[in-house]
Amino acid sequence: MDDSLLLAFAREANTVSFPIERVTAAAGIIRHINRIVADAALRRVGVTCHVETFDSFRAQCAAPDKTDAE
């Protein structure tokens, strides 16, 4: 599915009546962000089979820090 088809599909799926020029204006940044995230995900999640959510990361940081005065 190419980018324009993807945007058209998303536009339809969200049933929001945007003037087409608004979609076109936003399309460049949407494509740019989409590609960076897709590439990053392929490099990380796809090859490691490991998901570290923020909650799991946060939980590991919950131990009192040595520099905490309390």
Place this chain on the structure above:
Amino acid sequence: MRNVWQFGLVEIAQAIADGSITSECATAVALDRLEHIGARLNATVRIERETALEAARAADHARGRGERRGLLAGVPLAHKDLFYRTGRPALCGSIILRGFVPDVTATVLQRLDAAGAIDCGTLHLAEFAVSPTGFNQHYGHGRNPWNAEYCSGGSSSGSGAAVAARIVPAALGTDTGGSIRHPAAMCGITGIKPTNGLVSNHGAMPLVPSFDCVGPLALSARDAARMLTVIAGPDLKDGATAMAPTRNYEHALTGDITGLTVAVPHGYYRDTVAPEVAALLDASLDALADAGARIVKTDPPDMNTVNALTLLVLSVEAATLHRKWLTERPQDYADQVRARIEPGLFYPATRYAEALMMRGTIAREWIAAAMGNADLVHIPTLPVPVPSIEESTRGAPAEVAATIGRLTHCTRAINYLGLPSIAVPCGFTANGLPSSFQLVGRPYAEPILLRSADAYQRRTDWHKRLPPLAAEAPQPAPAV
């Protein structure tokens, strides 16, 4: 001899506690300043005069009876107009929510009530909390107490202006991409964005639930610590709050940061900094070093990826929450606000899921690169001087977008990373407006951040500077 309006939060709480001043007097002063100075800064949305004075008199009577008192007994406060209180309208900076009357009270307001604080009213914000400048096309833009022609910062614009102008000694804000830190920085006060999940979001208008954080804006790190002590902690009404133990953050303020290491990431965080801002940042590092901290240089990871992940989650979650109104009432959004939310409707669900699944890993990588073995990171809050309202609203859309983008350069990704950050005033640029640095820590490092900011503020007086407007206004308050 100082007037009560010049007192910080802890100071005024102590003065009420020891009987130097009554809550009724302090509250009356705050209400008058909300009405007069707040109006000049477009900081005030709603004043609850009668209920506030009634609560203040009750606090004074309780003290007279020797009843056990909370940490904020009798202290007048006001908050961003997106914290719900049952039966009180909440506009959230929008015209879409005209007529909305919440049937819940925000957990943070309940905790402030329980601590004895007096709720004097609600404060200005950017439309639906979407703007780092305080932009609000419907109700007027937030105005800076240091110069009303300049941005107050946003989206917690009224909170920043009201605290800096000594209308109230502290106020709650929310931070989704910098909305506590921007107004704190632009108005010359202290603001802390806690670790995601430390403070309940229940009853606060959602914008980006994965990123939204409630936190205080105050005159000093000590005052912010007092506020955080009251509002932090698990909440069964917000499943995202962490089961972290409650604590008194003021106990961390020892004034001693000997042995702490402060990392200063260069590259992304320094390349675009204006020279006059860089000089103030360097001076703040010197002060931290004088206080005993060790300063080390680091390099951040690839911020293009972190920023893309951040922007995607921001826009998708905001668009999800706003889809109904975007469909039914698109004309009721300012163009600038709608343009920032709409793109979220066009990302594939798999991209959004990937962005969330990578969050912990990316946070770990950012910490490893930017912080290394250090205890905290020192970066700019704003890499440029505070812009004027004219600069942030006029011109071609691309120019406005560029101005806004520069303001969020150092703040927005911190919300994706979920890390705590405190904005601390560190001087003034040539335009006479404040400048600020951020200290960022690992999850739950709030005690270290507050201790470091407090140690800095014991050696500097930037946080004590008074905007001329605050002192010019007629003051009916008695000296104490």
